[in-house]
Amino acid sequence: xxxxxxxxxxxxxxxxxxxxxxxxxxxxxxxxxxxxxxxxxxxxxxxxxxxxxxxxxxxxxxxxxxxxxxxxxxxxxxxxxxxxxxxxxxxxxxxxxxxxxxxxxxxxxxxxxxxxxxxxxxxxxxxxxxxxxxxxxxxxxxxxxxxxxxxxxxxxxxxxxxxxxxxxxxx
DNA sequence: CAATTGATTGTTCCC
DNA sequence: GGGAACAATCAATTG
Numbered sequence: 001x002x003x004x005x006x007x008x009x010x011x012x013x014x015x016x017x018x019x020x021x022x023x024x025x026x027x028x029x030x031x032x033x034x035x036x037x038x039x040x041x042x043x044x045x046x047x048x049x050x051x052x053x054x055x056x057x058x059x060x061x062x063x064x065x066x067x068x069x070x071x072x073x074x075x076x077x078x079x080x081x082x083x084x085x086x087x088x089x090x091x092x093x094x095x096x097x098x099x100x101x102x103x104x105x106x107x108x109x110x111x112x113x114x115x116x117x118x119x120x121x122x123x124x125x126x127x128x129x130x131x132x133x134x135x136x137x138x139x140x141x142x143x144x145x146x147x148x149x150x151x152x153x154x155x156x157x158x159x160x161x162x163x164x165x166x167x168x169x170x171x
Numbered sequence: 172c173a174a175t176t177g178a179t180t181g182t183t184c185c186c
Numbered sequence: 187g188g189g190a191a192c193a194a195t196c197a198a199t200t201g
Contacts, residue, residue, distance in 0.1 A: 088194095
């Protein structure tokens with residue numbers, strides 16, 4: 001029944017990636033599944049799920065963010081061989097948005113302020129618009145995926161030295 | 172002076 | 187399955 005698919009809106013890139021296929025090769029990896037999940041999830045949101053409101057909880061506003069990137073030097077032991085994480089769609093959007101934002105708000109500087117604005121706008125953006133950035137990120141992840149294959153392979157190869165070597169032993 | 176944090180969301184990894 | 191951490195960027199801040 002029915003093709004469901006189609007939303008009458010031919011999206012600018014609705015056919016692009018995200019769901020685009022990556023080949024059906026062996027897809028038994030959980031990774032793939034997870035990856036798709038994300039796509040579906042995002043679709044859901046775009047459809048209209050609205051919301052949830054973002055409560056700005058004055059009380060709990062303080063999120064434990066202490067763990068973000070405190071020290072780049074330490075990195076995590078895992079990344080010793082882990083490929084660097086590519087920027088997410090949001091980041092790409094930031095690059096684009098940042099330029100315009102600065103023009104419209106030359107008074108504002110700092111990604112922090114922009115980030116906040118971006119966050120709000122990001123939520124207002126429609127799936128079609130976002131998909132554009134997602135598409136970019138998706139391609140980037142493709143490269144990342146390759147790098148990870150090697151990383152994974154290396155791991156199987158028998159290397160066990162996860163804990164790297166040098167450096168860091170404090171903590 | 173230098174290094175760090177801070178802020179945004181998304182994605183990823185490991186167990 | 188879930189938690190934790192990190193991805194870029196620039197200004198402001200702190201020691």
